[in-house]
Amino acid sequence: MEFTTYFLNEVLRKRPEIQIIWVIETFHFPDFIEIQLDGRIRLWKWIDRTKKYLRVIVLEDGLTIHNAFFDRGFKP
DSSP: OEEOHHIIIIIHHHOTTSOHHHHHHHHHSOSEEEEOTTSOEEEEEEETTTTEEEEEEEOTTSSEEEEEEEOTTOOO
16 A cells, blocks of 8 residues: 555645544445546545545555545445
8 A cells, every 4th residue: 555645745734634544444444445437446434433434545556545535425
């Protein structure tokens, strides 16, 4: 597992409510998975502490985390 520069420099700074452990858990144990048309992978995991789904975007290589945010519109 790796992280893009965007994730490390922007996502973590702009969204301090997201804990890195939640991102890692979502990467390893997602509740839902979807592959985008561009090949990137969407992963969702329910975070009990926040009562929200966390969406993590992984690059086409399946190893590099690019983005993470709470997905208010996600319906399982």
